Amino acid sequence: MINTLGSFALSLGIMFAQIPIPNSSLPLQPITEPQEQQLGLDDRLWGSPGQRGDKQALLESIANSLRYLRSSKAAAAYAKYPVTGITLARVRRSLVRFRQLVINSDSPAQLRAAVRREFVFYQSVGHDRRGTVTFTGYYEPIYQASLTPDENYRYPIYRLPPDFASWQRPHPTRLELEGKDGLQGEKGRLRGLELAWLRDRLEAFLIHIQGSARLQLPDGRIMSVGYAGKTDHPYISVGRELAKDGKLPLSGLSMPVMIDFFRHYPQELSVYLPRYHPFIFFRDSGGAPATGYTNVPVTPERSIATDKDLMPPGALALINTSLPFPKRRGEMEFRQVSRFVLDQDAGSAIKGAGRVDVFMGTGQLAGDRAGVMKSSGQLYYLLLKE
Structure with missing residues (x-):
């Protein structure tokens, strides 16, 4: 599924005894x-x-x-x-x-x-x-979604643009592609590429983080979406950005802690999600299991x-x-x-x-x-x- 972010954590595991390894540049x-x-x-x-x-x-x-x-x-x-x-x-x-x-x-x-x-x-x-x-x-999340937008389903995920290979580098940032509020994609080069719409902006973003998802549609059908491509910007940790600004302590920072923060302060999504410059594109995987x-x-x-x-x-x-x-x-x-x-x-x-x-x-x-x-x-x- 080409996951785009290794999750944060609450605790460290027990280490096995370290084994000396010869000094080498090989992995x-x-x-x-x-x-x-x-x-x-x-x-x-x-x-x-x-x-x-x-x-x-x-x-x-x-x-x-x-x-x-x-x-x-x-x-x-x-x-x-x-x-x-x-x-x-x-x-x-x-x-x-x-x-x-x-x-x-x-x-x-x-x-x-x-x-x-x-x-x-x-x-x-x-x-x-x-x-x-x-x-x-x-992991592969399961979220509610729709194939058409309405007042409840507003936040899209997008297909890979057919001309993506010819996009000038560096690629546009997340802010340039979807706007500060995540709703401006239809006004730019993503118009018409919407694959599905979600109720929640954070859930749409988390699909970008995990690289795939299963979407439960209003008629009860389950749609699977998988990774199709990404822009060339390097990974940035949204959690570390929150910690850097003093919004959350770095110690004990985890994905659930970050999600809970955004649930309580949804206005902060417009501040921190645009800092995650990479943008992920998806495809309908036809019900296939998550693929790597x-x-x-x-x-x-x-x-x-x-x-x-x-x-x-x-x-x-x-x-x-x-x-x-x-x-x-x-x-x-x-x-x-x-x-x-x-x-x-x-x-x-x-x-x-x-x-x-x-x-x-x-x-x-x-x-x-x-x-x-x-x-x-x-x-x-x-x-x-x-």
């Missing part, structure tokens, strides 16, 4: 003898007593990556990938073999032993070159977004971090997890070797979890031994 370094915590148990794969595991979801996510790895886009990406030894053919072979191991393994211990025997780990050097990675979450950078569906808690200038797209990875889980009365608790994932997405705010965004799913609960997520941990890629 990944091979680890030939992984420690036990690097292999992990993947608590979700087989499930806990009385709960069903999600082995099938992992297998489907692997199939999605394999489909991408057969594409010309994958061939072009790996032709210029900078880490020696990580090739398209090796990534593909690794996924095929790992899929066989998942199908044939009856327990976490059996899978872990096979992985230790057959695979080598490449660890991300992180943002500190000691392997520390910051994990955030993103690799043009395949993303899977809740099995798909991650990374910097695709540094990390191998479509590849098998393992994350060690903590994720938020719902408790009673709407509270969240963070639990340490070690989970196999597929690198299938990218994001404007996901830059450098020390950033990962985890796709949390669709709807309100997924949004609540993504909104509070910010955890430290480690990221590894699994490749068959040569």
Whole structure:
């Protein structure tokens, strides 16, 4: 879905012991003898007593990556990938073999032993070159919308302009395209490109942040919209802009806190949304599931977004971090997890070797979890031994 913003967070997760990484300009370094915590148990794969595991979801996510790895886009990406030894053919072979191991393994211990025997780990050097990675979450929201404007549905999202490739750079800013109040798009070059209208300006903006959404229309139909393109302006954190102006404290800043602020002070939307210069365009995805950078569906808690200038797209990875889980009365608790994932997405705010965004799913609960997520941990890629 090419999420455009890694979510803020309320708390930090527990860190695994840092592992020395040789000083190098490369984003990944091979680890030939992984420690036990690097292999992990993947608590979700087989499930806990009385709960069903999600082995099938992992297998489907692997199939999605394999489909991408057969594409010309994958061939072009790996032709210029900078880490020696990580090739398209090796990534593909690794996924095929790992899929066989998942199908044939009856327990976490059996899978872990096979992985230790057959695979080598490449660890991300992180943002500190000691392997520390910051994990955030993103999701696919569900909002009420209409295909025609009226007094209730006023705030549009737009299709990609047919002449967008020829737009002069730098591209117009958000303020120049839709105006300070978000309602002036019909007076400029976006006129006639409206895809749908929303009730709430903040919700329309949040679709820009997440990169896709499901829209519930007045007749009960559900429309899915996905990323189609964006202007060339760099990412700006609206939350940090609020903190810089003293409107919110930087400590404890999260997506829910920011949303709550704008709910109480809607007039501030006209001050702060124009500061987010990038503008996202959308397409009707025909009911298809949320799709990532690799043009395949993303899977809740099995798909991650990374910097695709540094990390191998479509590849098998393992994350060690903590994720938020719902408790009673709407509270969240963070639990340490070690989970196999597929690198299938990218994001404007996901830059450098020390950033990962985890796709949390669709709807309100997924949004609540993504909104509070910010955890430290480690990221590894699994490749068959040569």
